[in-house]
Amino acid sequence: MIINDEPENTMGTYTTAELSVDVTGEKLELLTLLQDQRNLLKISARNLSDEQARKQSTVSTLTIGALIKHLANGEENAATIITERDENAEFDMSRAATEYELVEGETLAGWLEAYDRNAARFDRVIADAESLDEVIPQPTAPWAPEREWSTIRTMILHLLRETSHHCGHADIIREALDGQTTMGAISEGQDWADAEWMQ
Structure with missing residues (x-):
């Protein structure tokens, strides 16, 4: 992935944030920015083994594999909340026990596939929504x-915030693993990346 510096890029994305749905206006803007953050998150996982994806490289217990899993589940949950609109929904606390770890039998590749699949489903739900002003009941939880x-708009913004938040975590974890940074990765092969100020 490279920085999207084509003339038509007016949203300031770092990656070529292509969508799987045909949307315009506010939906296009919000989903494009969300896709850009998804791409940045996946860059932090590129070329990692399952062992590396499970490794705690900082004082935090977070790992890159766990973050991918958590956000894949977040995309799925958000789509379901919108489509089912259950006024009696409660957060399934049984899932919380393994939400932040790759358990036996789970792989980074498997969760990356789930992430892409769930993201595409979420985008389809947004594309099909009549209005971003539709109000959706949220599950209750201990917190x-x-x-x-x-509103659906607020739910998109929440997912964008959550993804951006964990992109920062993943970038730090990856840098501690082997020195790769997201900005370094997306600037590979660019003439300007060799400039002195990038060192």
Whole structure:
């Protein structure tokens, strides 16, 4: 992936953030920025073995594999919340026990595939939504015991924030593993990347 510096790029994305759905206007802007962050997250996982994807390289217990898994589940959950619109939904706490780890039998490749699949489903749900102003009931959870309602727009922004947040985690974890940085990775082969200020 390289920085998208083509003249038609007006959203300031770092990657070529192609969508699997045909949308325009605000949907296009929001989903393109979200896809850019998804791409950046996946760059942090490139060429890693399952062992490396499970490795805790900082004082945090987070790993790159766990972050991919967590965000893949987040995409799936968000799509389901919108399509099912269950006013009695509760967060499934049984999933929390292994949410942040690759357990026996799980692979980085498997979760990267799930991430792409779930992201495409989420984008399709957004493309099919009549309006981003539609209000959706959110599941209750121990940290949110009262039922909350969010617009689809707010749900996209929440997912964008969550993905961006964990992109930073993944970048630090990867740099501690082998020195790769996301900005270094996306600038490979670019003439300007050899400039003194990039060193």
